[in-house]
Amino acid sequence: MPSGRGAGTARAGSFAYEYPRPAVTVDAVVFGLDEEALKVLLIERGVDPFLGQAALPGGFVRMTESLEAAVRRELAEEAGLRDIFLEQLYTFGEVDRDPRDRIISVAYFGLVNIRDHRVRGATDARAAGWHDVKRLPPLAFDHAAIVRTALVRLQGKVRYQPVGFELLPAKFTLTQLQHMYETILGRDLDKRNFRRKILEMGLLEGLPEKQTGVAHRAAQLFRFDREAYESLTRRGFNFEI
Amino acid sequence: MPSGRGAGTARAGSFAYEYPRPAVTVDAVVFGLDEEALKVLLIERGVDPFLGQAALPGGFVRMTESLEAAVRRELAEEAGLRDIFLEQLYTFGEVDRDPRDRIISVAYFGLVNIRDHRVRGATDARAAGWHDVKRLPPLAFDHAAIVRTALVRLQGKVRYQPVGFELLPAKFTLTQLQHMYETILGRDLDKRNFRRKILEMGLLEGLPEKQTGVAHRAAQLFRFDREAYESLTRRGFNFEI
DNA sequence: ACAAAAGTGTTGAACGTACACCCATGC
DNA sequence: GCATGGGTGTACGTTCAACACTTTTGT
Known part of the structure; x- marks a missing residue:
């Protein structure tokens, strides 16, 4: 099972293809709301690269699961979150967004009522927790840009679709x-x-x-x-x- | 160079990875407008699967190009289209959307003034041409669903962003x-x-x-x-x- | 009794909608 | 001179924005 972003470089391995392939991951920007501020769910990376740094929950897509199934699995594994509102946000595919390999990431955007969903760290993630959107720590990869994209989407979306209710009890x-x-x-x-x-x-x-x-x-x-x-x-x- | 959607099954090849990887393609839904109707650019597939059937222009993403660069290259190669308005639409990643391999497709949405851009077929595509959105032939893969998604996006977008001008001279x-x-x-x-x-x-x-x-x-x-x-x-x- | 937030209407301005006729031009 | 689309204004209804005081409850 892939155990972090470092898997799958072009050294000898059991899966061979005629042409080179990028790796595909999913990442989730999950927003929550408490009394003070809008928050984002971040994990602390437990593997290289960016070991110990804050990042979005996410990971490699398996061959037998859809993209949405992959994000839901990662959110359950890394943060103990299940059954939340999720929709696809944007796919990030710049060539150098990962320092070691070509990785294309399909980002999802989620909303959750913080009170109803206890969050906990697990597997590749050493900890999972809520961070004020306005005071984020430095994030791994291009995850800061992904969060900005998600925030713009949330601000646009909330005005003409009744999605804000997902953030409340x-x-x-x-x-x-x-x-x-x-x-x-x-x-x-x-x-x-x-x-x-x-x-x-x-x-x-x-x-x-x-x-x-x-x-x-x-x-x-x-x-x-x-x-x-x-x-x-x-x-x-x-x-x- | 990949020459069609069939490349990269798990038989012996020169690119080996520790974990299996899906293939990644880009597809473009390019809309054009003439006196009668809203049209979509389709090609006739020149390779298997769905040989001879109508499909969206698109193809495999290379390791050294971004997603957007890949769609622009495919549009130039398959239809002779360059320098058009394009934005990312949605990423389609159901497990069985391609009958032969796991293929994730990042779809783009484009607008063009038909008169200013002569379209021609080439490479993997035997022909490229404009088809009335309301009378589309059967399309390869899940391309009919991709076109529907693009149409909904166009109808939503045109009302609150001045993108419609891209369709006019x-x-x-x-x-x-x-x-x-x-x-x-x-x-x-x-x-x-x-x-x-x-x-x-x-x-x-x-x-x-x-x-x-x-x-x-x-x-x-x-x-x-x-x-x-x-x-x-x-x-x-x-x-x- | 006081602190804290709940709950409640009116008015003027801006905007959206419905609607019909004369004008300029090419044939 | 006629067919074709170009170009123009008004009146009405709806919606938006600004604004302040009384009520309820817990301490």
């Missing part, structure tokens, strides 16, 4: 929802206008429940109604914040 | 521009509202020239002012049709 308050948008978009939104707009879309189901454990008036909880969204979308509705 | 009339949007979006636009909106954006430079060779009042010619667009974009302007 299943039940949330309108203020939490608003803060999520403010954190990602980097600007403040008007409370009254925000509430009117999002409620009038008809995508939120108000629950007969309130926040608990807060030292002030408890807010109503809502949940995202995926069925309503899909049904509206079929009728030509376009989400937009 | 450098100098065009407002009616040509409107028809381009109508063809891609599949719905009619109001002539007066369209003109007002696009002119007020300040992205079109009116030229002191008119259409020639038409059997009615000649329309004014315009050209897209890329510098104005970039300068406005830096100030927070968002293009939208």
Whole structure:
């Protein structure tokens, strides 16, 4: 089993081809949100090159699994993350992006509610943890550029697709929802206008429940109604914040 | 040099690796527009598998070229197309998308003004030609799915980025521009509202020239002012049709 | 009683949409 | 002179943006 990025240089081996082949990896930029900031999941590399440095979770694609299956497997192995929202981001294929071999990486973009998914390190990764997007350590390979690409995508996407809900718990308050948008978009939104707009879309189901454990008036909880969204979308509705 | 999709099965060869590797190809979905319809550039395959069948231009990525360089080389070799608008579309990596080997394909999406670029077949491709998007022949591999993905992307993209100009000649009339949007979006636009909106954006430079060779009042010619667009974009302007 | 966040409406400006006629030109 | 597309303005409805105070609850 491939055990890190160094595998597969052109020394003697059991897999021979008529023409040279690049290696193919997948990498995941998984965003999470907590009270303070937008965070990215990073691991500490346990193998060379860049041993000990921070990097995106990822690894080699096996011959019997699809690209998406490969990222999901790596996220489970390296960070204990399963069943999260993921979509393909971009494929990075510059010739010299890996110092030792030609490696093409298919990057994925993921969103997760930090509270519901405990993260842990394993296998090639010595540790997995959340890092504030605005204060990232130096990253291995071209992973800093991959994170920048993912951030631009997130900021664009969140405005016209209801993906932000993936970052929140299943039940949330309108203020939490608003803060999520403010954190990602980097600007403040008007409370009254925000509430009117999002409620009038008809995508939120108000629950007969309130926040608990807060030292002030408890807010109503809502949940995202995926069925309503899909049904509206079929009728030509376009989400937009 | 790889001469078709069949190269690189695991029989004896000069390139050996410790772990098996998928082959990596690039494919291009190039759209063009003429008076009647939106068209896609297809070649007729000159090698197995799917010999003689229609397919997207594309081929294997070489070890010394980036992904984008590979698509540009293939487009030049197989269709004589150079210097066109291209951007990455999606990477297709299902295990069984090629019947003979594991092949991962990075698809690109291109736009071209049919009139300015004469297309011709060559190398692995026996012929290259334009086909109405709505009447495509059966395509090799999963290329029909790739074209569908590209079409969805084009329809989404054209509304909020000024890429449609790539499909028109450098100098065009407002009616040509409107028809381009109508063809891609599949719905009619109001002539007066369209003109007002696009002119007020300040992205079109009116030229002191008119259409020639038409059997009615000649329309004014315009050209897209890329510098104005970039300068406005830096100030927070968002293009939208 | 006070601190903290929840919740709630109105107004003016900007924008989108619907709609019909005269004009210039080539044949 | 007629057929063809070029070019133009207005009125109405909808949406967006700005703005401040009362209510509820826990400590």
